[in-house]
Amino acid sequence: MHIKKAFAQQRGTIALRRGDDVNPSPFLQVKGLTRRYGGVAALDGVTLDLARGQVTGLIGPNGAGKTTLLNALTGLARPESGTVLLEGENVTGMPAHVMAGKGVVRSFQIVRELASLTVFETLLAAPPAQSGETVAGALFGRRKWWAQERANADLARALLERVGLVKLADQPSAMLSGGQKKLLEMARALLMKPRLILLDEPGAGVSPPLRLEIVRLVRELKAEGLSFGIVEHDMHLVEEVCDHVHVLAQGRALVSGTFAEATADPRVVSAYLGVAA
Amino acid sequence: MISYLVTVVILVAIAALVGLALNLQWGLAGLVNFGVAGFVALGAYTLAISAPHVGWLAGLALSAAVCAGLSMLLSLLTIRLEENYLAIVTIGFAEIVRILLLNLGDLTGGALGIADIPRPFAGVTPAGWGDAVILAFALGLVVIVFAFSEALVRSPFGRALRAVRDDATAAAALGKPVLALRVRAFAIGGAIMGLAGALHAFFLTYIDPSQFTPIITAYAFMAVIAGGRGSNLGLVLGAGSIMLILEATRFLKDVIPGVDGVQLSALRLGMIGVGIVLLLILRPEGLVSEPKRRFADFFPPESEKA
Numbered sequence: 002m003h004i005k006k007a008f009a010q011q012r013g014t015i016a017l018r019r020g021d022d023v024n025p026s027p028f029l030q031v032k033g034l035t036r037r038y039g040g041v042a043a044l045d046g047v048t049l050d051l052a053r054g055q056v057t058g059l060i061g062p063n064g065a066g067k068t069t070l071l072n073a074l075t076g077l078a079r080p081e082s083g084t085v086l087l088e089g090e091n092v093t094g095m096p097a098h099v100m101a102g103k104g105v106v107r108s109f110q111i112v113r114e115l116a117s118l119t120v121f122e123t124l125l126a127a128p129p130a131q132s133g134e135t136v137a138g139a140l141f142g143r144r145k146w147w148a149q150e151r152a153n154a155d156l157a158r159a160l161l162e163r164v165g166l167v168k169l170a171d172q173p174s175a176m177l178s179g180g181q182k183k184l185l186e187m188a189r190a191l192l193m194k195p196r197l198i199l200l201d202e203p204g205a206g207v208s209p210p211l212r213l214e215i216v217r218l219v220r221e222l223k224a225e226g227l228s229f230g231i232v233e234h235d236m237h238l239v240e241e242v243c244d245h246v247h248v249l250a251q252g253r254a255l256v257s258g259t260f261a262e263a264t265a266d267p268r269v270v271s272a273y274l275g276v277a278a
Numbered sequence: 279m280i281s282y283l284v285t286v287v288i289l290v291a292i293a294a295l296v297g298l299a300l301n302l303q304w305g306l307a308g309l310v311n312f313g314v315a316g317f318v319a320l321g322a323y324t325l326a327i328s329a330p331h332v333g334w335l336a337g338l339a340l341s342a343a344v345c346a347g348l349s350m351l352l353s354l355l356t357i358r359l360e361e362n363y364l365a366i367v368t369i370g371f372a373e374i375v376r377i378l379l380l381n382l383g384d385l386t387g388g389a390l391g392i393a394d395i396p397r398p399f400a401g402v403t404p405a406g407w408g409d410a411v412i413l414a415f416a417l418g419l420v421v422i423v424f425a426f427s428e429a430l431v432r433s434p435f436g437r438a439l440r441a442v443r444d445d446a447t448a449a450a451a452l453g454k455p456v457l458a459l460r461v462r463a464f465a466i467g468g469a470i471m472g473l474a475g476a477l478h479a480f481f482l483t484y485i486d487p488s489q490f491t492p493i494i495t496a497y498a499f500m501a502v503i504a505g506g507r508g509s510n511l512g513l514v515l516g517a518g519s520i521m522l523i524l525e526a527t528r529f530l531k532d533v534i535p536g537v538d539g540v541q542l543s544a545l546r547l548g549m550i551g552v553g554i555v556l557l558l559i560l561r562p563e564g565l566v567s568e569p570k571r572r573f574a575d576f577f578p579p580e581s582e583k584a
Binding site: 075076077096097098101102106107109113114115116117118119121122125126127129131133134135136138139140143146150151154155158170171189193 | 426429430433434435436437438440441443444445447448449450451452453454455456462466508568570571572573574576577
C-alpha cells in the first residue's frame, strides 16, 4: 500500500510536468558540447538528443567521452563550448546541485555512497527542497520540517521495500555490498523528484539477479513516464532496455538509431575495433 | 579551593564552547580549522576593545559577528581550494591574528594586552559574588550553545552537512548546495569561537596575546576526537575529561616522589596523548557516536506499538 501511494505521488509530479510542456522541442538537447582535459578533447563537439519518456543508451569504446558527457550534463564538468537545453531551457554549465534541483539526477560508475549516513538517512537526505536544510528552517521551523521528514520517511520506506533493502535501513551505507549500493543509488535518485535519470554503468560489477532487478526497475519507471540516459558497456543490457542509442567515439556522436541499426553500422564496428574510420 | 574549582569549571566551559564550534566545522562539515586559537583571540579582543564603549552584551554580540564574518570569508576560499588547503589557510589566519594583536599597539595594547575588561552584570553583582556570577554566565552560555548545536546536528541541515563531509561530489549530485552549506557551518562555528573568546576575556578581565597559543586548537581537536565526531554530548564529555585530566594531574607531584613541576607538565600532556591513542584504538568512534535518524523513529516495531 505504501509502495502504491509513494509512486502514485511521484507519478503525479511527473504527469504534471509532462502535461505542462506543449512545446515540441526534444527533452534534452546537446549541441556542439566541448570539454578538454589538457590536450585531450574528451568531448569534441558532441551533438545529440535525449527523448522524453524513453531510455537512451550512450555507448562507445573506452575514452569516447561518455562519462564526461554525463558529468557535463550534471554540472560536474564545465563545458568549454556548446549548449545543453533541457526542455528548451539553457542549462549549460549550471552547478551540480542546481541541475539536481531541475530533476536531472545521476548515478556514478563507481558508487559514491555517503559512508557515515545510514541507508535510511541517505534516502531521507535525497528529497529536494527540504525546509530544514537551511539554518533558520532547522531552528525555527521544526514543526514544518518534521512533517516533511515524516512524509519523506514514508516514501523512503516504500522504496526500501521495493528494492529490498528495508532490513538494512539502519546500516551505514559503507557496509553495503557493491550491488546493494547500486540499488541504494537508484532509490536515492528516485526520491529526488527526477525528470531525467542518468545512469553510469548500472550493470558493472553487479550480480546477475541484481542486474535483472535493475533492468526491471528501469522498465517499470519508464512505463511510469521517466526518461533515462544510460552509459553501459554490457551490450545485452543496452539491447534489453534502450529504445535508442547514440554511439560516441573520440568525443563525438558517431551514429544514432535503434540498437540494431547502430550496431550494424560499419563505422561503429571500426570505432570499437580501432580501425581508422 | 572553591575559587580554584570555579576556575576549572569555567576553563571546561570555554573548552566546551570551542569544541562545540569545532565539532560543527570539522566534526559535522569536515572542514579542518587549525586556526581555532586565532578566532578565540579575535573574539576576546573584539570584546575587550568594544565592551567598555558599547557594554558587555553588545560587545558579546560583536565578538560573535566579527568572528562569523571572517570565518565566512575564509570558508569562501573552499570554492577554489581542496579541503586540506583550507586547513593551511586557517593556520595562516591564526598567525596573522597573533601578529596583528602584538603589533597594533594602539588598539590592542601589544604584548601588554588589555586590562579591566567589564564583566557581565558587574553593576548588579554584590561584592564577593563575582565568581559565582561569571560561573553561572559561563554555564548558561554552554547550555544555550549546546542546545543550539544539538538542534542543528539533529536537523536535515546537520544531515546535509554530514553528506557534504562524506563525499562533497555525491552531495552536490544529490542537490545539496555544497559551498553554501560549508560557509554556513564555518560561520556559525566561528561565531561560537568568538563567544568562547569573549567568555575567556570576561573571566580573566585581562588578556594578552600569550594566552592564545595553538594549544587551544590542539585541545579542541582532542575534545572532538575523544568525544566523537558529530556528537555534541560526546564533545562536552571529551572537553570535560581532557580539562579534568589536565587539572587533576597537577596534584600528582604531591603523590609521586621525585617528579618536579616541569617534568610533570610534560608528563600530563603525554598522558592525554596516550589516552587519545588508546581511545582511538579501542573506540574509534569516540565516547559517543553521532546521532542518527533511526528507521524505528518513524516506524516503531510491532512489539512496541501496543
